[in-house]
Amino acid sequence: MGKGHFPIDRLKGIETPFYWYDTDVLRRTLEAINAEAGKHEGFVVHYAVKANANPKLLRIIRAAGLGADCVSGGEIEAAVKAGFPHDRIVYAGVGKSDWEINLGLDNDIFCFNVESIPELEVINQLAGERGKVARVAFRLNPNVGAHTHANITTGLAENKFGIAMRDMISVIEEAAKMENVKFVGLHFHIGSQILDMGDFEALCNRINELQGILDNHRIRVEHINVGGGLGVDYEHPNRLPIPDFKAYFDTYAKKLKLRPGQTLHFELGRAVVAQCGSLITRTLYIKEGAVKKFAIVDAGFTDLIRPALYQAYHKIENISSDEPAEAYDVVGPICESTDVFAKQVDLNKAHRGDLMAIRSAGAYGEIMASQYNCRKLPKGYLSDE
Numbered sequence: 001m002g003k004g005h006f007p008i009d010r011l012k013g014i015e016t017p018f019y020w021y022d023t024d025v026l027r028r029t030l031e032a033i034n035a036e037a038g039k040h041e042g043f044v045v046h047y048a049v050k051a052n053a054n055p056k057l058l059r060i061i062r063a064a065g066l067g068a069d070c071v072s073g074g075e076i077e078a079a080v081k082a083g084f085p086h087d088r089i090v091y092a093g094v095g096k097s098d099w100e101i102n103l104g105l106d107n108d109i110f111c112f113n114v115e116s117i118p119e120l121e122v123i124n125q126l127a128g129e130r131g132k133v134a135r136v137a138f139r140l141n142p143n144v145g146a147h148t149h150a151n152i153t154t155g156l157a158e159n160k161f162g163i164a165m166r167d168m169i170s171v172i173e174e175a176a177k178m179e180n181v182k183f184v185g186l187h188f189h190i191g192s193q194i195l196d197m198g199d200f201e202a203l204c205n206r207i208n209e210l211q212g213i214l215d216n217h218r219i220r221v222e223h224i225n226v227g228g229g230l231g232v233d234y235e236h237p238n239r240l241p242i243p244d245f246k247a248y249f250d251t252y253a254k255k256l257k258l259r260p261g262q263t264l265h266f267e268l269g270r271a272v273v274a275q276c277g278s279l280i281t282r283t284l285y286i287k288e289g290a291v292k293k294f295a296i297v298d299a300g301f302t303d304l305i306r307p308a309l310y311q312a313y314h315k316i317e318n319i320s321s322d323e324p325a326e327a328y329d330v331v332g333p334i335c336e337s338t339d340v341f342a343k344q345v346d347l348n349k350a351h352r353g354d355l356m357a358i359r360s361a362g363a364y365g366e367i368m369a370s371q372y373n374c375r376k377l378p379k380g381y382l383s384d385e
């Protein structure tokens with residue numbers, strides 16, 4: 001499948017820049033997740049809403065049977081609106097405010113993933129005021145590194161996330177004393193864009209150790225939640241549009257020793273939606289600089305911030321041209337030097353008006369858009385609407 005799969009005539013009629021979502025890719029991705037996770041007893045997959053909360057995508061993901069992993073009250077609202085059942089919604093986050101906790105309580109969500117004792121106390125109090133018992137899991141910091149960009153590791157002792165492992169038993173004992181919380185699970189999340197299954201294996205080993213300690217204390221845990229983090233192939237979105245879910249779920253099935261009746265929860269974000277989305281942008285000018293050629297496009301880091309924020313690579317295709325490739329710096333219009341999508345990439349010879357597709361942009365793209373420079377937020381369009 002080459003770049004020819006973009007319906008160029010239709011795209012030409014839409015105001016740029018915008019996100020284009022290929023629902024065929026999304027559906028095939030969801031089928032692969034269900035097929036591979038479905039091979040293992042007790043595996044439950046949630047979608048991490050923060051990767052992309054486009055309501056139309058959420059509805060497709062919900063229809064495929066995934067739960068929702070939320071990190072804010074706004075995401076809980078988006079998940080409820082998209083029809084995710086309340087008992088499939090989990091809520092994590094290092095700084096939950098009172099209204100967000102109350103929203104979770106009012107919606108009787110499946111679980112709060114709790115990151116500190118002060119937070120647990122507040123949940124207990126707010127649940128008490130409502131005459132409810134909140135189900136809680138503790139997010140532990142497993143001190144497992146991930147071979148990914150330093151800004152997106154979350155499971156190291158130095159990161160702000162989670163509760164230190166040495167405090168595990170004492171927080172569980174604290175929770176047992178409280179009337180309006182029920183401890184049901186352990187939660188982990190070691191980072192994002194992880195392609196080395198060895199990192200997930202290291203997490204499994206850590207969880208096995210921790211479960212051994214729980215056994216010694218005769219503490220039963222209903223579920224283990226290992227978070228998300230599976231990466232995608234940003235280099236080859238055409239050749240490898242579906243992440244290797246088989247390797248991912250098989251790693252957990254092989255390495256993590258679940259106790260009888262325990263369920264294993266996953267919270268995949270990027271791996272679900274990254275490859276179905278492209279940011280479509282129009283070429284405004286070709287500028288011959290002193291040393292190189294610039295393709296100045298009408299999208300900027302306000303539309304897709306990943307290159308500026310994490311030096312992330314996104315494949316770019318000139319979908320309007322078949323002429324032989326030339327090297328360009330592809331840059332946006334925003335008044336910041338970091339507003340660069342790629343440096344010295346080969347693109348089919350570009351002209352004013354050509355549409356460029358910035359690929360693998362379905363995750364952490366549209367949802368991170370801002371209005372800096374008083375720019376409009378990009379819209380999202382689905383291929384099958």
Ligand SMILES: *Cc1c(COP(=O)(O)O)cnc(C)c1O
Pocket residue numbers: 048050051069071092189191192193227228229230267268269270271
């Ligand atoms: C961000 C996040 C995820 C999803 O991460 P991906 O790398 O997109 O799969 C899952 N769980 C938690 C708690 C997160 O913060």
